[in-house]
Amino acid sequence: MNSAAPGLGRYLRGRREALQPEDVGLPRQARRRVPGLRREEVAHLAGISVEYYVRLERGVDHQPSPQVLAALAGALQLDADGRSYLVRLAQPPRRTSRGPERTTPLDAGLTAAMEAVGHLPVFVTDPNRDVIASNSVANAMPGGFWRVGRNAVLGTFAPRVKAGMPGWEGFAQRLVAGLRATADPGDARLQEIVGTLSVRDEDFRRWWAEHDVVRTSSGRVSYPFDDVGLTEVRWQELEVPGHPGHLLTILHADPATPAHRALAALAARAAAGTASPHVAEEAPAPPGERRPSPVGVDP
16 A cells, blocks of 8 residues: 555545536536536546546555646646645655654754844744744744744644634634645644644634645734734745745734834844743643754754
8 A cells, every 4th residue: 555545545535526517617417416526527637547546536556657646636726736735645755664854954044044133033934834943033922922842833723812813714724725735744743733633623624624735925914912912914934945844934014013113122122131922822732742842953
């Protein structure tokens, strides 16, 4: 059995059920009861046999060729992120019996540059959205969400955040789709996060089952500041060179806004060493889960 097969099959089924006949130029027949497309319709659109497609979706030992993957991506109308995810599912990285590979340390120049940006919060997350590096302003952000060892997804689904954050649903749904885009489907840490939230949160469970894969590089989010209360900040994500799935995030605000003044005051306190953020709750982890350690830095 190909270790990637179950995940590949679930993804193919999820994307098939998300499409309607009209989406791919097929007529809708009367009394149609199947949610989404039929397996034979996908097979026809991809130019492969129905039997072969059924085996792929059932997770039987098959490794589709690049040509078949490209045909399936076209039939299921996957965008660039979806195509990349499909390939990663079908062609997972080799795993050895020696356990997980050692994470390559972040470049010392990167962490120095993050600290040099002393007027804005800057932090780095790994493919599972664990915070592995942050500058002093990010550490001082109210709630402690961006301190090393925190997880952006678990924090976003904490009950207090979910109840009090305007626009939470759209932000959280994009975060779930982004997690699928960056994380390794076979990673044990991803499975811990998904397992925890699938049990505890109905929204996460539903969105994860939809198999959306979307990278969103910028946006706005409401954030609570001690000085001005809940106000809107901008965020911008950049890929970290040499570290697939790692993202450097910068929080900033429009000039002359309450958020801009709040960030300036926070940076001043961080520079003076007087900032003391309280740590907000995070969605509980499974028993025995270990929080990630800071990633090493090259000397």
